[in-house]
Amino acid sequence: MTVASDVKQCLANMKSVEGGLESLALRTEDENAKITFQEAQNILEEIIRGLKRRTAVLEMEEDQYKGF
Amino acid sequence: MPAWLEVASRAFLFLVLLFVIAKLAGKKHITDFSFFDFVIAIAVGTITGITTIGLETSVLEGIIGVAVFGLIPILISLVLLKSKTARENIEGEAAVLIKDGKILEDNLKTENMTTDKLLESLRKKDVFQVADVEFATLEPSGGISVLLKKENQPLTAKDLGVTVPGTKEPQTVIMDGEIFDEPLATVGLNRRWLKTELEKLGVTVENVFIGQVDSYGQLTVDLFDDKLEQARPVEKPQLLAVMKKCQADLENFALATEADDAKKMYEKNSKLLQSAIEKVTPYLRG
Numbered sequence: 027m028t029v030a031s032d033v034k035q036c037l038a039n040m041k042s043v044e045g046g047l048e049s050l051a052l053r054t055e056d057e058n059a060k061i062t063f064q065e066a067q068n069i070l071e072e073i074i075r076g077l078k079r080r081t082a083v084l085e086m087e088e089d090q091y092k093g094f
Numbered sequence: 095m096p097a098w099l100e101v102a103s104r105a106f107l108f109l110v111l112l113f114v115i116a117k118l119a120g121k122k123h124i125t126d127f128s129f130f131d132f133v134i135a136i137a138v139g140t141i142t143g144i145t146t147i148g149l150e151t152s153v154l155e156g157i158i159g160v161a162v163f164g165l166i167p168i169l170i171s172l173v174l175l176k177s178k179t180a181r182e183n184i185e186g187e188a189a190v191l192i193k194d195g196k197i198l199e200d201n202l203k204t205e206n207m208t209t210d211k212l213l214e215s216l217r218k219k220d221v222f223q224v225a226d227v228e229f230a231t232l233e234p235s236g237g238i239s240v241l242l243k244k245e246n247q248p249l250t251a252k253d254l255g256v257t258v259p260g261t262k263e264p265q266t267v268i269m270d271g272e273i274f275d276e277p278l279a280t281v282g283l284n285r286r287w288l289k290t291e292l293e294k295l296g297v298t299v300e301n302v303f304i305g306q307v308d309s310y311g312q313l314t315v316d317l318f319d320d321k322l323e324q325a326r327p328v329e330k331p332q333l334l335a336v337m338k339k340c341q342a343d344l345e346n347f348a349l350a351t352e353a354d355d356a357k358k359m360y361e362k363n364s365k366l367l368q369s370a371i372e373k374v375t376p377y378l379r380g
Contacts, residue, residue, distance in 0.1 A: 029350065036343040039336050046333045047374070053311030055281065056260040059377050069370040073344075073363040080356055 030084040037077045044070040100149055104156075108142045111157065115164035119171075126235055128185070131167070138163045185234050192230035195243065205232050216240065259377045261309050268305030268315070281307055288313070295325040310377075334371070334378040341367045 044067055051063035095103075115138075127135070138160055145156025174181050189205050190198060191212065202212060213224075215238040221227055229241040251258045265277035273285060291313040292299060301322075305315045312327040341364055348360035 029347070032343070033347060036340055036347070039340050039343075043333060043336050043340065046329065046336075050310060050330070050333075053282075055262040055309040059259050059310070062373050062377055066370040066374045069366050073366055076359050076363050080359060083353075083356070 030081065033077060033081055033084060037074065037081060040070055040074050040077065044074065097149060101146060104146045104153060107153070108146060108156070108160065111160060112138070112142065112164075115160070115168075118165075118168050128235065130184075134163055134167055188231040188233050188239075190229070190231050191238065192224070192227050192240075195225065195228055197224065201232075207232065212238075257376045264306040264308045266304060266306050267313075268299065268302045271300045271302055271318070273299060278307075281309075281311065283307065283311065297322075297325075330378040334375065337367065337371050337374075341371060 047063050047067040047070065051060050051067060054060045054063065122131070141156055141159040141163065145151050145153060145159075170184065174184060189201050191201055191205075191207070192198065197212070202209070216222070216224065216227065216230070219238065219240045221240055221242070226242055226246045227240055228243045231239050233239055265281050267274055267278045267283075267288060273288060275285070278284060278288065288305075289299075292302070292305075292315075295313070295315060297315060297317060301317050301319055303316045303318050305313060307313055310330065312329065314327060315324065317324060344360050344364035344367060348357050348364060351357050351360065
């Protein structure tokens with residue numbers, strides 16, 4: 027397993043969490059909970075953006091991680 | 095008219111009359127009856143009984159008796175609704191029995207309450223030591239109300255400073271294997287959603303005795319077949335677990351990478367994710 031695939035897996039998990047939060051935010055009746063879920067979802071979006079950039083870099087220079 | 099028919103028709107007439115008076119009087123539980131209410135109920139009952147069986151008394155007189163006994167208290171309750179002074183005089187006020195943690199012996203005496211009775215009433219409220227009580231009153235209905243000292247009160251989320259998620263009332267969407275559309279619509283869901291959720295739990299509608307949706311749109315069911323293990327909703331705890339796993343992954347990547355900017359990015363995102371986890375934990379737990 028390479029680092030790139032690990033990072034990608036983490037990215038996929040993050041996306042699933044983001045989706046889960048969004049679906050909860052839509053279904054929740056409680057306003058406070060709704061807002062909290064949306065805030066968390068925004069944070070996750072930002073993290074996903076960072077990870078996406080990183081995977082792009084990793085795809086280009088995979089050999090840097092040989093030996094891991 | 096034969097006597098038995100007369101009795102039957104009188105009984106029926108009074109049943110209807112009493113039903114109307116009971117409806118007018120509104121909801122009042124028998125344990126909330128004051129002595130006054132109690133006497134009225136007995137008087138009405140006696141008049142009804144005498145007029146029904148005693149054929150020598152006239153029906154009209156019986157009806158007048160019941161109407162006066164039945165309607166005047168209703169009028170009084172209307173007056174009570176409007177006037178505070180009337181309430182104080184007719185229903186009575188709550189008497190303070192314990193104040194600032196000290197028993198007021200004089201008030202006990204005026205309320206004809208013995209020490210044993212006070213202790214008994216406190217015990218019924220799960221208070222076995224008078225020293226635990228800050229304030230207690232004797233209500234007009236006869237019960238006592240107890241305010242415990244702060245340190246003896248049950249711990250609340252407010253005391254602990256913990257954020258707890260708000261809850262709305264759950265909606266019962268399935269009863270006896272039958273789907274109800276109105277409660278489903280109240281929470282903005284539909285039959286298709288319910289079908290999918292039931293499939294996720296691996297049960298059929300016919301096997302569901304009661305199905306409820308909580309304020310987070312999670313379905314919980316009770317099945318007719320009690321031998322089957324009931325599925326609990328796992329979505330929220332699972333979400334939290336994945337978030338924690340991702341955070342651990344990010345920390346791993348931060349340690350493993352040799353590129354400086356990537357290290358910084360992982361560390362920053364790990365912290366961000368940690369803050370998100372802290373935010374949603376109260377809502378996703380349990």
